[in-house]
Amino acid sequence: MIGSRSEPAPTELGxxxxxxxxxxxxxxxxxxxxxxxxxxxxxxxxxLILYGPLVLLVVFSFNDSIIIALPFRxxxxxxxxxxxxxxxxLEALRNSILVALGVTPVCLLLGTLAAFGITRFRYRLRGAVxxxxxxxxxxxxxxxxxxxLLFFNRLRIPLSLRTVAIMxxxxxxxxxxxxxxxxxxxxxxxxxxxxxxxxARPREVLRYIVIPQLAxxxxxxxxxxxxxxxxxxxxxxxxxxxxxxFPLWVFSTLRHAQNLPVVNAISTLVSAVQVVAVVVAWRxxxxxxxxxxxxxxxxxxx
Amino acid sequence: xxRALARIGAVRLALGSVxxxxxxAAACGGGAEPGPTPTGAGGExxxxxxxxxxxxxxxxxxxxxxxxxxQHPDLRVQKAPYSxxxxxxxxxxxxxQADVVEICVEDTRRMIDLGLIQxxxxxxxxxxxxxxxxxxxxxxxxxxGEYWLVPEQGGTSGIVYDPEAVPDGISSFRxxxxxxxxxxxxALEDTASTTIAVAALALGYEDPWSLTDTxxxxxxxxxxxxxxxxxxxxxxxxxxxxLFRSGEIVAGYGYPDYELALEKEGIPADFVFAEExxxxxxxxxxxxxxxxxxxxxxxxxxxxxxxxxxAFFAEEYNYLVSNRRTLDLLDEKxxxxxxxxxxxxxxxxxxxxxxxxxDRWLEVWREFKAA
Amino acid sequence: MARERTGRTGMRVAAFVASPIVVxxxxxxxxxxxxxxxxxxxxSITGAGGLTLENYLTALRDPLYVKVLxxxxxxxxxxxxxxxxxxxxLGYLLAFRAGRAELPLLLLLVLSxxxxxxxxxxxxxxxxxxxxxxxxxxxxxxxISRPIDALLFSDVAVVIVLSVSWITYTTIPxxxxxxxxxxxxxxxxxxxxxGLVTTFRKLIIPLAAPGIFVSLILVYIPLFSEFATPALVGxxxxxxxxxxxxxxxxELGNWGVGSALSVVLLLLSGLLALVSYRLSRLHRVxxxx
Numbered sequence: 028m029i030g031s032r033s034e035p036a037p038t039e040l041g042x043x044x045x046x047x048x049x050x051x052x053x054x055x056x057x058x059x060x061x062x063x064x065x066x067x068x069x070x071x072x073x074x075l076i077l078y079g080p081l082v083l084l085v086v087f088s089f090n091d092s093i094i095i096a097l098p099f100r101x102x103x104x105x106x107x108x109x110x111x112x113x114x115x116x117l118e119a120l121r122n123s124i125l126v127a128l129g130v131t132p133v134c135l136l137l138g139t140l141a142a143f144g145i146t147r148f149r150y151r152l153r154g155a156v157x158x159x160x161x162x163x164x165x166x167x168x169x170x171x172x173x174x175x176l177l178f179f180n181r182l183r184i185p186l187s188l189r190t191v192a193i194m195x196x197x198x199x200x201x202x203x204x205x206x207x208x209x210x211x212x213x214x215x216x217x218x219x220x221x222x223x224x225x226x227a228r229p230r231e232v233l234r235y236i237v238i239p240q241l242a243x244x245x246x247x248x249x250x251x252x253x254x255x256x257x258x259x260x261x262x263x264x265x266x267x268x269x270x271x272x273f274p275l276w277v278f279s280t281l282r283h284a285q286n287l288p289v290v291n292a293i294s295t296l297v298s299a300v301q302v303v304a305v306v307v308a309w310r311x312x313x314x315x316x317x318x319x320x321x322x323x324x325x326x327x328x329x
Numbered sequence: 330x331x332r333a334l335a336r337i338g339a340v341r342l343a344l345g346s347v348x349x350x351x352x353x354a355a356a357c358g359g360g361a362e363p364g365p366t367p368t369g370a371g372g373e374x375x376x377x378x379x380x381x382x383x384x385x386x387x388x389x390x391x392x393x394x395x396x397x398x399x400q401h402p403d404l405r406v407q408k409a410p411y412s413x414x415x416x417x418x419x420x421x422x423x424x425x426q427a428d429v430v431e432i433c434v435e436d437t438r439r440m441i442d443l444g445l446i447q448x449x450x451x452x453x454x455x456x457x458x459x460x461x462x463x464x465x466x467x468x469x470x471x472x473x474g475e476y477w478l479v480p481e482q483g484g485t486s487g488i489v490y491d492p493e494a495v496p497d498g499i500s501s502f503r504x505x506x507x508x509x510x511x512x513x514x515x516a517l518e519d520t521a522s523t524t525i526a527v528a529a530l531a532l533g534y535e536d537p538w539s540l541t542d543t544x545x546x547x548x549x550x551x552x553x554x555x556x557x558x559x560x561x562x563x564x565x566x567x568x569x570x571x572l573f574r575s576g577e578i579v580a581g582y583g584y585p586d587y588e589l590a591l592e593k594e595g596i597p598a599d600f601v602f603a604e605e606x607x608x609x610x611x612x613x614x615x616x617x618x619x620x621x622x623x624x625x626x627x628x629x630x631x632x633x634x635x636x637x638x639x640a641f642f643a644e645e646y647n648y649l650v651s652n653r654r655t656l657d658l659l660d661e662k663x664x665x666x667x668x669x670x671x672x673x674x675x676x677x678x679x680x681x682x683x684x685x686x687x688d689r690w691l692e693v694w695r696e697f698k699a700a
Numbered sequence: 701m702a703r704e705r706t707g708r709t710g711m712r713v714a715a716f717v718a719s720p721i722v723v724x725x726x727x728x729x730x731x732x733x734x735x736x737x738x739x740x741x742x743x744s745i746t747g748a749g750g751l752t753l754e755n756y757l758t759a760l761r762d763p764l765y766v767k768v769l770x771x772x773x774x775x776x777x778x779x780x781x782x783x784x785x786x787x788x789x790l791g792y793l794l795a796f797r798a799g800r801a802e803l804p805l806l807l808l809l810v811l812s813x814x815x816x817x818x819x820x821x822x823x824x825x826x827x828x829x830x831x832x833x834x835x836x837x838x839x840x841x842x843x844i845s846r847p848i849d850a851l852l853f854s855d856v857a858v859v860i861v862l863s864v865s866w867i868t869y870t871t872i873p874x875x876x877x878x879x880x881x882x883x884x885x886x887x888x889x890x891x892x893x894x895g896l897v898t899t900f901r902k903l904i905i906p907l908a909a910p911g912i913f914v915s916l917i918l919v920y921i922p923l924f925s926e927f928a929t930p931a932l933v934g935x936x937x938x939x940x941x942x943x944x945x946x947x948x949x950x951e952l953g954n955w956g957v958g959s960a961l962s963v964v965l966l967l968l969s970g971l972l973a974l975v976s977y978r979l980s981r982l983h984r985v986x987x988x989x
Contacts, residue, residue: 062896066793066797069789069790069793070790070793070798070805073786073790073809073867074808076864077808077809077812077864077867077868078808078812079823079827080820080823080824080827080864081812081820081823083823083826083827084819084820084822084823087822087823087826092594093567093570093590093594094567094570094571094574094594095567095571095819095822095823095826096570096571096574096575096822096825096826097575097826097829097831097832097833100594114391115386115390115391137719137720137723138720140716140717140719140720141716141717141720141721143716144713144716144717144720145717147716148709148712148713148716149709150709150710150713156717156721158970159721159724159725159728159729160720160724161917161973162724162728162966163724163728164917164918164921164922165921165922165925165965165966165969166732166962166966167925167942167945167946167962169945169946169949169950170732170735170945170949170958170959170962171728171731171732173419173423173735173949173955174731174732174734174735175727175731176420176423176424176425177423177424177731177734177735178727178730178731178734180423180424180425181424181734186425193727194727196723196727197723197724197727197728200720200723202918204720205873205914205917205918206872206873206876206914207876208910208914209872209873209874209876209877209910209911209914209915210876210877210879210880212877212880212910212911212914243802243803243806243875243876243879244872244876246803246806246807246810247806247810247872247876250807250810250811251810251813251872254813254814258817264411264412264416264420265419265420265423267409268407268409269381269407269408269409271386271410275410275412276386276410277818278412278818279385279386279387279410279411279412280386280387281412281565281567281818282385282387282412282565282566283387283566283646284565284566284567284570284590287567287819287822290818290819291819291822294819297814298811298814301811301814302811302814305807305811306807309803309804309807413950415950415951416950418953419949419950419953422953439953443953513849519931521951556936559936560853560935560936561853561935561936561938562931562935562936564931564932567822571822571825575825575826575829575830575831575832576829576830576831577825577829577830577852577853687951687952688952688954691947691951691952692764695764695768695939695944695947696764697936698936698937698938698939698943699764699767699768699771699937699939700937
């Protein structure tokens with residue numbers, strides 16, 4: 028999957044992992060077979076725990092009741108209809124998507140830069156730099172939000188979606204830095220150096236060696252960054268002016284029980300769109316990968 | 330993202346005004362300026378510039394505010410929603426500039442002390458004389474000899490219970506907290522002020538807002554002694570309805586609209602006023618201390634006081650209204666349901682409040698939770 | 701890393717860290733300084749005035765805070781251990797055993813965090829409640845005769861829900877650092893007859909130590925400032941130190957005590973970070989030789 032690493036036997040998602048893994052194991056003996064089954068059971072168990080609650084919510088987004096609780100009372104589409112007919116909600120969604128789309132690439136860039144700076148060099152202030160980058164992850168968002176409001180107010184910077192996005196970057200790129208650092212800390216820099224010694228330009232090194240190596244970490248980071256920005260409430264509340272973001276809409280309407288199923292329906296819809304978007308992106312990315320890997324191997328081979 | 334979850338703690342229920350799902354536009358084309366007289370009159374004053382409205386999302390929905398905006402094409406209405414009074418205060422304290430601020434009576438004192446709001450001038454509210462006196466004189470509306478908000482909506486509270494699980498009913502807060510049959514089946518609100526006030530009423534204090542340190546000690550041990558009665562502390566309408574529906578609880582401190590919502594779902598529920606008294610929430614609109622467009626701000630206050638607007642709120646949520654003339658637009662049954670068939674009773678209600686020694690209250694609250 | 705790169709190092713470091721650092725200095729440290737200033741100011745519901753250390757004393761002196769902090773630490777630690785017990789094998793499976801399913805599984809893991817957190821609580825209620833699916837299933841199987849009340853509105857519920865909501869953030873860094881382990885090493889260990897347990901203990905965990913360290917920073921520390929989950933599924937006792945901070949800032953308007961408490965938490969976190977860093981380093985030393 029990554030770079031020139033040898034890959035285990037190709038398998039597919041879910042159940043097929045079980046089948047193929049099990050059949051491959053048959054030859055090896057019962058211990059291996061048990062191990063393979065245990066692995067599959069474990070993975071499926073984790074997926075069940077993670078997705079069980081979500082499946083319940085999807086089912087209940089069609090429930091004809093304002094109360095999200097068992098038992099199911101009958102199917103309806105009206106929560107979706109109400110959600111899609113709500114202009115304020117749609118505007119809030121649009122704002123949140125725009126902000127998150129702007130915030131994500133900036134976070135990837137800043138986070139990756141910071142991760143390189145922290146893991147690739149040794150220098151006196153390294154600890155301080157790492158501490159500073161980690162700090163926004165530790166300080167409660169409520170405090171960051173209130174602090175930012177006071178700060179912008181002193182500088183007479185008007186609040187808007189722009190101030191919201193700026194503060195989202197501040198709270199989110201350290202997460203990217205943390206994830207990318209975890210990858211880099213164990214990733215041997217000799218490949219980069221070898222490529223540089225062989226005359227590759229830094230940009231080529233980045234494109235053909237570093238990025239492919241970091242791809243899974245960057246993909247995960249991108250989704251997290253998008254999600255953190257998209258779902259952030261506290262920082263958004265204190266740094267927003269007069270444009271709604273999605274969580275602001277959600278929290279300001281949830282006072283009325285009628286709105287809960289609408290929130291559930293629209294959240295379900297948003298999640299579904301996100302899943303589809305990610306799957307499509309993954310498909311597109313995996314189509315191009317083979318060629319890139321070959322190029323990387325060529326460069327490394329000199 | 331997990332931190333977004335966080336916010337829930339602050340989403341407090343019913344302590345606010347209202348929302349309207351109904352399309353108000355058709356019925357309330359009335360001028361922003363006095364008089365219910367409808368359609369496109371354009372208001373008597375030319376309003377210009379920008380006005381900022383800081384309140385609950387539902388008070389500024391398009392259905393309510395668009396007709397207003399259409400009548401004042403030269404006025405830009407900027408809307409910023411909040412989801413709890415605590416957040417609103419924090420944001421205003423941080424320097425957020427607004428003109429109209431939605432205020433619930435329990436927050437008035439704090440906002441005055443922090444210099445966040447300015448008094449209103451009743452002379453600029455043409456409907457003022459039509460508003461129920463009990464609401465105008467309520468603590469939190471009238472403070473230090475001045476009026477700080479135009480009361481718009483309100484509601485009472487009491488006990489909601491499952492008549493099948495508790496056939497002989499629950500009549501008092503004391504019973505709610507001490508009846509052994511309710512062990513582990515009661516929900517109270519996750520708000521220090523209401524829950525401690527409920528406990529104080531249960532102990533027989535007539536004014537729950539003036540508890541001394543000794544009184545608070547008593548309330549605290551009472552709450553802690555009966556902690557096992559309480560299954561959980563709920564955070565908002567949805568939370569309560571969910572607990573009730575799923576059988577986690579059979580009774581709780583609650584609001585009349587819970588009974589209605591549960592009935593609509595086919596779940597038996599009864600609402601009763603507690604013998605000890607009715608805690609009442611009242612919310613309305615006031616003026617920010619740093620308001621810049623007072624003319625437009627008053628126009629919004631007046632707009633929200635229009636009988637047509639109030640009527641839609643009442644019909645949608647069964648909240649009590651403040652304008653006597655609104656009653657002409659409501660049917661008998663609804664008027665009875667919201668308890669306005671005898672408006673003079675409003676004077677007996679106990680408006681919610683944040684007491685002077687609220688930090689002591691929160692200490693009690695912490696000890697109750699940590700016990 | 702081992703190579704000496706003096707001289708030009710400074711420039712190269714600056715090329716990487718300059719922009720993130722400038723962003724943080726202006727937009728994070730700036731606001732923090734503004735609000736930290738309030739932690740030294742006497743403030744109350746009615747306003748502010750006068751320099752003081754009172755806020756810190758309030759934060760540290762109250763025995764209740766210490767008690768709540770102790771409980772917070774217990775819940776955070778239990779949740780963290782639960783998550784590590786799942787995340788380490790999960791990261792291993794993803795990195796070495798998932799084959800082509802690796803990226804899809806990874807994406808599934810990451811996406812599981814997407815759904816609106818408020819409504820998610822209602823799903824947990826349906827699962828853990830008195831008449832929830834788990835109690836119903838246990839009763840149908842005849843394992844229990846009456847519902848277990850403690851599944852919901854208890855510390856158990858808080859640990860369960862916290863663990864599930866943070867598992868993704870625990871797993872990703874561990875996976876990322878495992879991914880960088882040379883699979884040949886694992887094969888070699890297998891060839892030398894090392895069992896799975898030995899391989900984990902002597903090879904995988906030490907090599908994945910940086911990832912575990914990042915997980916601790918990313919998850920364990922923020923667990924200390926959680927307040928929504930405890931309030932929603934913890935019942936009447938769902939009260940952690942994060943709730944106190946929240947209460948001070950929002951309800952009491954005591955930005956001073958709120959930020960003082962946060963500073964105390966921040967220092968504690970720093971200490972925790974240092975300890976876990978040391979631990980992860982020790983592991984590495986043990987393997988390298």
